[in-house]
């Protein structure tokens with residue numbers, strides 16, 4: 406039986422928790438706190454997404470998005486671009502540069 410003693414498991418969990426709480430900005434070393442950011446994509450049209458959940462540096466304002474949020478945003482952007490592209494195809498001589506703003 407390769408059972409891990411309870412004290413060791415608990416220690417590991419506490420260590421992970423501590424790491425999550427003490428996030429520091431790799432850019433400036435400032436404290437990173439949960440917040441929101443704005444993302445702008447220059448694609449077939451300009452897609453601007455507001456209030457994206459992110460960890461934001463309290464010192465330099467750099468925003469860090471988790472992999473899960475990034476994947477959701479990507480899916481959303483792809484869908485919007487697809488919709489806009491097919492809409493534009495139905496519009497003769499429509500100028501392609503359009504800005505789409507999404508607020509989460």
Ligand SMILES: [Zn+2]
Pocket residue numbers: 430431432433434435462463464465466467
């Ligand atoms: Zn920073």
